[in-house]
Amino acid sequence: MIRLHVFTGAVCLVLAATGASQAAGQASDSFWERLTALCGQAYGGELIRAPEGDTSFSGRALVMHVRACEENRIRIPFVAGDDLSRTWVLTRHEDGRIELRHDHRHPDGSDEDVTMYGGVSPSEGGPHGRIFPADDQTNTVIPGSWPNVWMMEVYPGERFVYFVQRLGTERAFRVEFDLSVAVDSPSAPWGWED
16 A cells, blocks of 8 residues: 555656646747747837946947747847847757857957856746846856846737846846837848848
């Protein structure tokens, strides 16, 4: 009788884990589908929050352009005025997790010193968004950045949210893009070929 209870308990744990994994995979698929539905489109954004004293994005036109979509990689240039240096690179892994990297380039296309930072989402997440805790690569590129967490959310026909916060501090950056109306696509980011 005890063996039956142990066996039944083990089966329940396996089924629960499988269900959680499938739910995470479905949420990941839904988030990915929401992103790919935006492919080829550009949207204007508004700076909602910036770190105190940081005026680098103030008064500049902000545009995200879902420029390149492959099966497991999406590249989204984030343009601030005439600055074409930034591209968000999202990569979907086989286990359903999604990786975010920030590709930063100089006008000649060469890498900036601070580039390819970001992290990999935990497997959990809802259909609207993902969080990306800073990883070891990021802490190497930006020493002391381990408390950083990025977030992206997609609300179809409404808004796309890009947010980063240094946990334990008030330091945060948030931009919201209006998905209800597309805007003209910007020029190719630095380092890209049209």
